[in-house]
Amino acid sequence: MIRKMLAAVVAAGTVGVLALSGCSGGGGDVNAQAQQFTKDTKAQISFSWWGNNDRADQFGKAIALFNKEYPNVKVTRSFAAFADYWTARSTEAAGHALPDLMMMDAGYLSEYAGKNLLQDLTPLRSSVMPLDGVDDSSLGAGKVDGKLESVPLGTNTWSMMYNKDLLDKLGIKYPTDNMSWTDLGNFVREVDKAGASANPSQFGSSDYTDGLPGFIYWLMQQGKDVFTKEGKPAFTQQQVIDYVDSVKDMRTGGSFFPIKRDVALDPLNGFLAGQAALWFNFSTTLLQAMTDSKTEHIGIVPAPSPDGVDKHVLAQHPSLLLSVSANSKQKAAAAALLNFLVTSPDVAAVFGTSLGVPATEEGRAAAAKANATPADAAILKYASDMAPETTASYPLLPAGYGTVEAKWGELHQQLEYGQLSSKQFAQQFFDEMSLSLGN
Template identity: 30%
Template sequence: MSYTKPDRRALLAGTAALTLSSLVAPTIAAAQEDANLRLFWWGSTPRAERTYAVADQYMAENPNVTIEGETVGWADYWTRLATQVAGRNAPDVIQMDYRYIFEYARRGALADLSEYRDGALPLEGFEEASLQGGMVDDGLYGVSLGANSSATMIDADAFEAAGLEVPTGAMTYDAMADAVMQVVEATDYEYGMHDASGHEPQLENWLRQRGTPLYTDDGELGFTVEDATEWFEMWADLRERGVTVPPDQQALYQRSIETSAVTLGQAPVSFAHSNQLTGYRELNDSTITMIPLPLIEEGATGGHYRKPSQLFSVSSSAENPEAAAAFIDYFVTNPEAVEVLEVERGVPESTVAREELAPKLNEADQAQLEYIENLGDLAGPLPPPPPAGAGEVEALLIRVSEQVAFGQQTPAEGAEQLVSEAQSILSR
């Protein structure tokens, strides 16, 4: 569903208190000529409000630049973007995901931003490692908007109402299941947790704990039918015990905070990304806390990794790529911009921005910084970028998981279909 842009004047008034009057943002020399930029991103309503506010700040400081924004949910974003790129009507600044950046860059849809590093895109405070997520074949095709990792979102108030200590560290799947069923017995929740059998980040985390990649370095499927069968069987068991949201209600989930099991009041536990804690807190009355994803067994390690939450890329068809690059630099390094954005898109990559922002963050946002910094041996190395076709494989996982959940296939049958069709997609 598209988001209707709020009134800019009202939005600026609401965000004025967030900016520091003592900070004077530099004029962006690279954007002096007139430029009309289209900006496209996915995300929640709080993300839209922050993004529009920063765009307004930028235009106030650069009156020769006009920025028009458009945002939709994750479920519709990639179809809309693919249509616009195919129709030669791509946005100038594109919010990109690590999963798709190689595919879009290698087919010529994105501009190489390397040439602007000495001018419009200096990226002050970015370390070399912070750039790696946006690098494709030695070119820079995306700038990270923040670092994040997968996470478990918990209604802390519900755990306390059940007389349970609010978890502060990773729990095994079995321990989590036992805890949430106690919460169900003591509260108005009917179910214990989101059914993540079709959630690719969760499958990848589960596989990595077993020493198995989702995709190999060569872009092939990293897991087997046996792995997938065990995955579907685990969720079938949780479903049968009444731990998870049933499939007819789980089908309401559209990969957004607004449609998550916690926000819809279905269950006290959902699974998301660490940068989404801000959105969860803003959209829920309960106190939402965050811990790592469940463990396959006590002492398991390496499932998580630190990744770019999203990236900003520039279309190869942009009329003024230099102006687009200048806006991106402002977005990720300017103190006033970063203070409005906070950590809603993840922990800022710029060390300068992090140092400026950290003392001003609220408890939830401080929790994001600490979460990323304290994953320890729960986190392994950044995996290779997903190959072309990975988006189709994710859609396949969602579809097959729903068929298994509704009883249309057994876990073994679903696993056979998932692996067979995924391998076919990747071999094209």
């Protein structure tokens, strides 16, 4: 389940951000820098990201490509695990010493932008950072109060994955891309019935109201706002109740993968252990699905729509973003590197879909040609198939979002164990938002 993967990361990663102090870096006149910057300009910039050694090797190749075009820009690189990365950024922010270019997470964007720690990149669009080929809906995910504070390095989309091997063994037809929530309930019950005699018994799905991203898309499918510009919830407690109660009969009737078994499988879940047919998550987790479930036979379709809604609303979620710090003294050079990483087809060929679906059509084509893995091919095809229905920007997540997302998962587990009613779930979730979002 999503809650298992996120809770530990969020709990560790949000502590440092709380210490941020409001400041602007005073890194110089960005317009003057942009006018003076050329491909021969000498500059030294720092670039930091989170990830492992494989990602570091890939960024090393990408920066070597950048230096073929900008030979006099020296890039000092550093990386760390996710939690350590944000602890370091918090310390640097307090001392006005953030990296010139830094990887940004959607859950932290409002926090950093609200403290004036990031450079508005809009003035650089006409010069060193045109972002050719990046569509406006993707850029919308990096805007705060109309300012372009961050740019998606890659995107992903909410999806429903299914285990073809499991369904083939049970003789069940695969889920389709035009299912309603009622259709999904019938599908889950069909798999449950067919898998009851297996050892261990197999199920259609875990409770798919267990993650906050699923609720966000449920609201968007109905044309509802999620958060206000002030970072407050635009939804009500009753909408939360309606969402989790939409599968109440299935939850109490034993139609979902048992929560006790799910907890016992941690850090896997029923789907990743090959015991449940469906998994709801962002599309770029398909590689994890194939790796952990030990099969490449994983299909991917959009999550169902509410009954009576005949079109999906599949806003692109920024998998990773890049920001230039307000304290940078080399904003033009940092923006040039940002532009190169986001738009270069050669960079897309290096990373494939490991940073999300490339932001440009040329990048996606390059990733598809560069010895794409089965996961890369499926992720790129899904992005292409869903492009006509990708119309809205993903909602800007308020400062403190990571904490409330983790709280949703914690409370939902109690709901599944029968320790909370849906009304208590909604009340305690709003209590957490009041604390974490300052509402």
